[in-house]
Amino acid sequence: MNADEALLTYVLRVADNALITGQRMIERVAGEAELEEELANANFALDYIGQARMLYTYAGELEGEGRSEDDFAYLRDTQEFRNFLLAEQPNGHFGDAIVRQFLFESFYLLQLEALADSRDKRLAEIAARAEKEIRYHLRHAAQWLVRLGDGTDESHARVARSLAEQWRYTGEFFAGDEVDSILQSEFRGPDLDALREQWLANVTEVLEEATLAVPGETFMATGGRQGLHTEHLGFLIAEMQHLQRAYPGASW
Amino acid sequence: MNKEWPLYEVFIRSRSGLSHKHAGSVHAADDQMALDHARDTYTRRMEGVSLWVVRSDQIVASDPAETSAFFEPAEDKIYRHPTFYEVPDGVENL
Numbered sequence: 118m119n120a121d122e123a124l125l126t127y128v129l130r131v132a133d134n135a136l137i138t139g140q141r142m143i144e145r146v147a148g149e150a151e152l153e154e155e156l157a158n159a160n161f162a163l164d165y166i167g168q169a170r171m172l173y174t175y176a177g178e179l180e181g182e183g184r185s186e187d188d189f190a191y192l193r194d195t196q197e198f199r200n201f202l203l204a205e206q207p208n209g210h211f212g213d214a215i216v217r218q219f220l221f222e223s224f225y226l227l228q229l230e231a232l233a234d235s236r237d238k239r240l241a242e243i244a245a246r247a248e249k250e251i252r253y254h255l256r257h258a259a260q261w262l263v264r265l266g267d268g269t270d271e272s273h274a275r276v277a278r279s280l281a282e283q284w285r286y287t288g289e290f291f292a293g294d295e296v297d298s299i300l301q302s303e304f305r306g307p308d309l310d311a312l313r314e315q316w317l318a319n320v321t322e323v324l325e326e327a328t329l330a331v332p333g334e335t336f337m338a339t340g341g342r343q344g345l346h347t348e349h350l351g352f353l354i355a356e357m358q359h360l361q362r363a364y365p366g367a368s369w
Numbered sequence: 370m371n372k373e374w375p376l377y378e379v380f381i382r383s384r385s386g387l388s389h390k391h392a393g394s395v396h397a398a399d400d401q402m403a404l405d406h407a408r409d410t411y412t413r414r415m416e417g418v419s420l421w422v423v424r425s426d427q428i429v430a431s432d433p434a435e436t437s438a439f440f441e442p443a444e445d446k447i448y449r450h451p452t453f454y455e456v457p458d459g460v461e462n463l
Contacts, residue, residue: 153396153410157405157406157409257405264402
Protein backbone atom coordinates (compact mmCIF):
# COMPACT_ATOMS: atom_id res chain seq x y z
CA MET A 118 0.00 0.00 0.00
CA ASN A 119 1.42 3.38 -0.94
CA ALA A 120 1.01 6.63 0.98
CA ASP A 121 -1.78 7.97 -1.24
CA GLU A 122 -3.88 4.84 -0.86
CA ALA A 123 -3.37 4.89 2.89
CA LEU A 124 -4.43 8.52 3.12
CA LEU A 125 -7.58 7.87 1.08
CA THR A 126 -8.53 4.88 3.22
CA TYR A 127 -7.86 6.82 6.39
CA VAL A 128 -9.97 9.79 5.32
CA LEU A 129 -12.84 7.46 4.41
CA ARG A 130 -12.67 5.76 7.79
CA VAL A 131 -12.89 9.06 9.63
CA ALA A 132 -15.69 10.18 7.30
CA ASP A 133 -17.65 6.96 7.84
CA ASN A 134 -17.39 7.33 11.62
CA ALA A 135 -18.78 10.84 11.31
CA LEU A 136 -21.61 9.89 8.94
CA ILE A 137 -22.78 6.81 10.83
CA THR A 138 -22.59 8.57 14.19
CA GLY A 139 -24.51 11.51 12.74
CA GLN A 140 -27.14 9.22 11.24
CA ARG A 141 -27.65 7.48 14.59
CA MET A 142 -28.20 10.86 16.24
CA ILE A 143 -30.62 11.88 13.52
CA GLU A 144 -32.70 8.82 14.38
CA ARG A 145 -33.28 10.43 17.77
CA VAL A 146 -34.52 13.71 16.35
CA ALA A 147 -38.04 14.50 17.59
CA GLY A 148 -37.59 11.86 20.28
CA GLU A 149 -35.95 13.83 23.07
CA ALA A 150 -37.84 14.41 26.30
CA GLU A 151 -36.78 18.03 26.57
CA LEU A 152 -36.88 20.70 23.88
CA GLU A 153 -33.41 21.98 24.73
CA GLU A 154 -31.85 18.52 24.47
CA GLU A 155 -33.71 18.06 21.22
CA LEU A 156 -32.00 21.13 19.78
CA ALA A 157 -28.62 20.04 21.12
CA ASN A 158 -28.93 16.58 19.63
CA ALA A 159 -30.02 17.86 16.23
CA ASN A 160 -27.17 20.39 16.21
CA PHE A 161 -24.68 17.68 17.09
CA ALA A 162 -26.01 15.40 14.36
CA LEU A 163 -25.60 18.16 11.81
CA ASP A 164 -22.06 18.84 13.02
CA TYR A 165 -21.26 15.22 12.24
CA ILE A 166 -22.91 15.29 8.82
CA GLY A 167 -20.97 18.49 8.05
CA GLN A 168 -17.72 16.79 8.99
CA ALA A 169 -18.58 13.77 6.87
CA ARG A 170 -19.30 15.99 3.87
CA MET A 171 -15.94 17.74 4.06
CA LEU A 172 -14.13 14.45 4.44
CA TYR A 173 -16.00 12.69 1.61
CA THR A 174 -15.38 15.61 -0.71
CA TYR A 175 -11.69 15.38 0.10
CA ALA A 176 -11.74 11.60 -0.37
CA GLY A 177 -13.30 12.10 -3.80
CA GLU A 178 -10.47 14.44 -4.77
CA LEU A 179 -7.84 12.06 -3.44
CA GLU A 180 -9.37 9.17 -5.35
CA GLY A 181 -9.64 11.18 -8.56
CA GLU A 182 -12.46 9.14 -10.07
CA GLY A 183 -15.11 11.79 -9.89
CA ARG A 184 -17.03 10.40 -6.90
CA SER A 185 -18.94 13.01 -4.92
CA GLU A 186 -19.79 13.12 -1.22
CA ASP A 187 -23.23 11.70 -2.07
CA ASP A 188 -21.72 8.81 -4.01
CA PHE A 189 -19.77 7.80 -0.91
CA ALA A 190 -22.71 8.21 1.45
CA TYR A 191 -25.54 6.80 -0.63
CA LEU A 192 -24.09 4.43 -3.19
CA ARG A 193 -21.78 2.18 -1.22
CA ASP A 194 -22.86 -1.10 0.31
CA THR A 195 -22.62 -2.01 3.97
CA GLN A 196 -19.32 -3.87 3.71
CA GLU A 197 -17.71 -0.86 2.03
CA PHE A 198 -18.24 1.26 5.13
CA ARG A 199 -15.24 1.49 7.43
CA ASN A 200 -16.72 2.95 10.61
CA PHE A 201 -16.14 1.60 14.10
CA LEU A 202 -18.62 -1.02 15.32
CA LEU A 203 -19.46 1.28 18.22
CA ALA A 204 -20.75 4.00 15.90
CA GLU A 205 -23.40 1.73 14.38
CA GLN A 206 -24.79 0.40 17.67
CA PRO A 207 -28.49 1.21 18.10
CA ASN A 208 -29.49 4.19 20.19
CA GLY A 209 -31.26 2.17 22.86
CA HIS A 210 -32.34 4.37 25.76
CA PHE A 211 -30.96 7.83 26.48
CA GLY A 212 -28.19 6.47 28.72
CA ASP A 213 -27.09 4.00 26.02
CA ALA A 214 -26.75 6.81 23.53
CA ILE A 215 -24.88 9.00 26.01
CA VAL A 216 -22.43 6.21 26.83
CA ARG A 217 -21.83 5.51 23.15
CA GLN A 218 -21.22 9.18 22.41
CA PHE A 219 -18.98 9.55 25.42
CA LEU A 220 -16.76 6.58 24.61
CA PHE A 221 -16.46 7.46 20.93
CA GLU A 222 -16.02 11.19 21.35
CA SER A 223 -13.37 10.69 24.02
CA PHE A 224 -11.40 8.95 21.28
CA TYR A 225 -12.47 11.14 18.37
CA LEU A 226 -11.41 14.36 20.08
CA LEU A 227 -7.90 13.00 20.67
CA GLN A 228 -7.77 11.73 17.10
CA LEU A 229 -8.78 15.15 15.75
CA GLU A 230 -6.27 16.94 17.97
CA ALA A 231 -3.53 14.77 16.54
CA LEU A 232 -4.78 15.15 12.97
CA ALA A 233 -4.93 18.93 13.32
CA ASP A 234 -1.15 18.71 13.51
CA SER A 235 -0.88 16.38 10.50
CA ARG A 236 1.44 17.07 7.61
CA ASP A 237 -1.49 16.73 5.24
CA LYS A 238 -2.76 20.30 5.19
CA ARG A 239 -6.31 19.61 4.08
CA LEU A 240 -6.92 16.89 6.64
CA ALA A 241 -5.36 19.12 9.30
CA GLU A 242 -7.75 21.95 8.43
CA ILE A 243 -10.83 19.75 8.54
CA ALA A 244 -9.68 18.24 11.85
CA ALA A 245 -9.04 21.63 13.42
CA ARG A 246 -12.56 22.70 12.58
CA ALA A 247 -14.19 19.48 13.74
CA GLU A 248 -12.16 19.47 16.96
CA LYS A 249 -13.99 22.54 18.28
CA GLU A 250 -17.36 20.94 17.64
CA ILE A 251 -16.45 17.63 19.21
CA ARG A 252 -14.90 19.27 22.26
CA TYR A 253 -18.31 20.68 23.04
CA HIS A 254 -20.14 17.41 22.23
CA LEU A 255 -17.88 15.51 24.58
CA ARG A 256 -18.44 18.04 27.33
CA HIS A 257 -22.17 17.52 26.90
CA ALA A 258 -21.93 13.70 26.91
CA ALA A 259 -19.55 13.64 29.89
CA GLN A 260 -21.79 15.91 31.94
CA TRP A 261 -24.76 13.69 31.24
CA LEU A 262 -22.82 10.59 32.12
CA VAL A 263 -21.91 12.11 35.47
CA ARG A 264 -25.52 13.15 36.08
CA LEU A 265 -26.81 9.68 35.27
CA GLY A 266 -24.03 7.71 36.95
CA ASP A 267 -24.08 9.84 40.06
CA GLY A 268 -27.87 10.23 39.91
CA THR A 269 -30.54 7.84 41.13
CA ASP A 270 -30.09 4.10 41.72
CA GLU A 271 -32.08 3.50 38.56
CA SER A 272 -30.02 5.83 36.34
CA HIS A 273 -26.78 4.50 37.80
CA ALA A 274 -27.74 0.90 37.14
CA ARG A 275 -28.80 1.68 33.60
CA VAL A 276 -25.66 3.49 32.50
CA ALA A 277 -23.49 0.93 34.28
CA ARG A 278 -25.15 -1.69 32.08
CA SER A 279 -24.70 0.49 28.97
CA LEU A 280 -21.04 0.84 29.79
CA ALA A 281 -20.57 -2.89 30.30
CA GLU A 282 -22.28 -3.63 27.00
CA GLN A 283 -20.46 -1.08 24.89
CA TRP A 284 -16.98 -1.27 26.35
CA ARG A 285 -16.18 -4.22 24.08
CA TYR A 286 -16.29 -1.94 21.05
CA THR A 287 -13.60 0.43 22.31
CA GLY A 288 -10.62 -1.85 21.63
CA GLU A 289 -11.13 -1.26 17.93
CA PHE A 290 -10.19 2.41 18.33
CA PHE A 291 -6.60 1.41 18.95
CA ALA A 292 -6.26 -1.71 16.79
CA GLY A 293 -3.99 -0.04 14.27
CA ASP A 294 -3.11 -1.53 10.92
CA GLU A 295 -0.95 -0.66 7.91
CA VAL A 296 -3.09 2.40 7.14
CA ASP A 297 -2.51 3.86 10.59
CA SER A 298 1.23 3.11 10.44
CA ILE A 299 1.61 4.83 7.08
CA LEU A 300 -0.45 7.77 8.22
CA GLN A 301 1.73 8.16 11.27
CA SER A 302 5.05 7.81 9.42
CA GLU A 303 4.22 9.73 6.25
CA PHE A 304 1.71 12.33 7.42
CA ARG A 305 2.48 12.71 11.12
CA GLY A 306 -0.80 11.00 12.01
CA PRO A 307 -1.87 9.92 15.51
CA ASP A 308 0.27 7.64 17.65
CA LEU A 309 -2.38 5.10 18.67
CA ASP A 310 -0.48 3.81 21.71
CA ALA A 311 -0.20 7.30 23.12
CA LEU A 312 -3.84 7.92 22.27
CA ARG A 313 -4.92 4.79 24.12
CA GLU A 314 -3.14 5.88 27.25
CA GLN A 315 -4.60 9.38 27.11
CA TRP A 316 -8.06 8.05 26.29
CA LEU A 317 -8.09 5.68 29.24
CA ALA A 318 -6.91 8.42 31.58
CA ASN A 319 -9.60 10.84 30.37
CA VAL A 320 -12.36 8.25 30.41
CA THR A 321 -11.36 7.02 33.87
CA GLU A 322 -11.51 10.54 35.26
CA VAL A 323 -15.10 11.04 34.10
CA LEU A 324 -16.22 7.55 35.11
CA GLU A 325 -14.88 8.11 38.59
CA GLU A 326 -16.79 11.34 38.86
CA ALA A 327 -19.84 9.44 37.65
CA THR A 328 -19.21 6.81 40.36
CA LEU A 329 -18.93 4.15 37.65
CA ALA A 330 -16.27 1.44 37.65
CA VAL A 331 -13.94 1.21 34.67
CA PRO A 332 -14.68 -2.15 33.05
CA GLY A 333 -11.84 -4.64 33.31
CA GLU A 334 -10.05 -6.49 30.52
CA THR A 335 -12.57 -8.12 28.26
CA PHE A 336 -13.05 -9.50 24.77
CA MET A 337 -12.82 -6.68 22.24
CA ALA A 338 -14.88 -6.87 19.07
CA THR A 339 -13.23 -5.57 15.92
CA GLY A 340 -13.91 -5.62 12.20
CA GLY A 341 -15.63 -2.34 11.41
CA ARG A 342 -12.57 -0.85 9.81
CA GLN A 343 -12.27 -3.90 7.58
CA GLY A 344 -15.93 -3.72 6.57
CA LEU A 345 -17.03 -6.59 8.83
CA HIS A 346 -19.96 -5.05 10.66
CA THR A 347 -22.55 -6.02 13.22
CA GLU A 348 -26.04 -6.71 11.89
CA HIS A 349 -27.19 -3.23 12.90
CA LEU A 350 -25.35 -1.34 10.17
CA GLY A 351 -27.34 -2.90 7.32
CA PHE A 352 -30.62 -1.54 8.67
CA LEU A 353 -29.13 1.90 9.20
CA ILE A 354 -27.72 1.99 5.66
CA ALA A 355 -30.99 0.75 4.17
CA GLU A 356 -32.92 3.58 5.74
CA MET A 357 -30.29 6.21 5.01
CA GLN A 358 -29.92 5.21 1.37
CA HIS A 359 -33.53 4.39 0.63
CA LEU A 360 -34.30 7.49 -1.39
CA GLN A 361 -31.21 7.31 -3.59
CA ARG A 362 -31.71 3.60 -4.16
CA ALA A 363 -35.41 3.94 -5.00
CA TYR A 364 -35.00 7.06 -7.12
CA PRO A 365 -31.41 7.08 -8.41
CA GLY A 366 -30.05 10.56 -8.91
CA ALA A 367 -32.95 12.23 -7.13
CA SER A 368 -32.09 15.73 -5.91
CA TRP A 369 -33.85 18.81 -4.61
CA MET B 370 -41.87 15.45 43.26
CA ASN B 371 -41.93 18.16 40.65
CA LYS B 372 -40.61 16.54 37.48
CA GLU B 373 -40.37 19.74 35.49
CA TRP B 374 -36.86 21.21 35.30
CA PRO B 375 -36.54 24.71 36.72
CA LEU B 376 -36.50 27.70 34.42
CA TYR B 377 -33.40 29.79 33.76
CA GLU B 378 -33.22 33.22 32.17
CA VAL B 379 -30.59 33.64 29.48
CA PHE B 380 -28.53 36.78 28.86
CA ILE B 381 -26.22 37.15 25.88
CA ARG B 382 -23.46 39.60 25.19
CA SER B 383 -23.39 39.91 21.44
CA ARG B 384 -20.01 41.66 21.16
CA SER B 385 -17.19 42.57 23.46
CA GLY B 386 -17.87 45.93 25.02
CA LEU B 387 -21.65 45.67 24.89
CA SER B 388 -23.73 44.65 27.87
CA HIS B 389 -25.57 41.36 28.30
CA LYS B 390 -29.13 41.43 27.03
CA HIS B 391 -31.99 39.19 27.97
CA ALA B 392 -32.55 36.65 25.20
CA GLY B 393 -35.14 34.25 26.60
CA SER B 394 -35.26 31.26 28.88
CA VAL B 395 -34.46 27.55 29.01
CA HIS B 396 -35.33 24.63 31.24
CA ALA B 397 -32.44 22.77 32.85
CA ALA B 398 -31.75 20.43 35.76
CA ASP B 399 -28.65 22.28 36.97
CA ASP B 400 -26.54 25.37 36.32
CA GLN B 401 -24.12 23.68 33.96
CA MET B 402 -26.92 22.21 31.90
CA ALA B 403 -28.60 25.61 31.78
CA LEU B 404 -25.48 27.12 30.28
CA ASP B 405 -25.29 24.35 27.68
CA HIS B 406 -28.94 24.67 26.83
CA ALA B 407 -28.58 28.41 26.47
CA ARG B 408 -25.65 27.89 24.16
CA ASP B 409 -27.51 25.32 22.06
CA THR B 410 -30.74 27.26 21.96
CA TYR B 411 -29.67 30.88 21.59
CA THR B 412 -26.19 31.07 20.08
CA ARG B 413 -26.48 28.79 17.05
CA ARG B 414 -26.16 31.70 14.64
CA MET B 415 -23.18 33.49 16.15
CA GLU B 416 -25.33 35.65 18.42
CA GLY B 417 -22.86 36.01 21.22
CA VAL B 418 -19.45 35.97 22.85
CA SER B 419 -20.60 35.55 26.45
CA LEU B 420 -23.54 33.93 28.21
CA TRP B 421 -25.14 34.40 31.62
CA VAL B 422 -27.85 32.18 33.00
CA VAL B 423 -29.70 32.72 36.22
CA ARG B 424 -32.49 30.79 37.88
CA SER B 425 -35.72 32.62 37.10
CA ASP B 426 -36.91 32.24 40.68
CA GLN B 427 -33.77 34.09 41.84
CA ILE B 428 -34.72 37.23 39.97
CA VAL B 429 -36.44 39.87 42.07
CA ALA B 430 -38.91 41.62 39.79
CA SER B 431 -41.00 44.72 40.16
CA ASP B 432 -44.68 44.11 40.73
CA PRO B 433 -46.88 44.97 37.72
CA ALA B 434 -49.55 46.19 40.18
CA GLU B 435 -47.13 48.80 41.43
CA THR B 436 -46.28 50.19 38.02
CA SER B 437 -47.85 53.54 38.71
CA ALA B 438 -46.04 54.09 42.00
CA PHE B 439 -42.79 52.84 40.53
CA PHE B 440 -42.57 54.57 37.21
CA GLU B 441 -45.14 57.29 36.80
CA PRO B 442 -43.57 59.85 39.14
CA ALA B 443 -40.72 60.15 36.62
CA GLU B 444 -43.05 61.12 33.80
CA ASP B 445 -43.46 64.79 34.71
CA LYS B 446 -39.87 65.44 35.64
CA ILE B 447 -38.45 66.27 32.29
CA TYR B 448 -35.71 68.32 33.95
CA ARG B 449 -34.02 65.01 34.66
CA HIS B 450 -33.30 64.64 30.98
CA PRO B 451 -30.04 66.25 29.96
CA THR B 452 -31.73 68.50 27.44
CA PHE B 453 -31.34 71.84 29.20
CA TYR B 454 -27.70 72.32 28.54
CA GLU B 455 -26.22 74.62 25.93
CA VAL B 456 -24.11 72.45 23.70
CA PRO B 457 -20.97 74.31 22.65
CA ASP B 458 -20.38 74.57 18.92
CA GLY B 459 -18.17 71.93 17.48
CA VAL B 460 -18.99 69.21 19.99
CA GLU B 461 -20.16 66.28 17.94
CA ASN B 462 -20.41 63.31 20.23
CA LEU B 463 -22.73 64.38 22.98
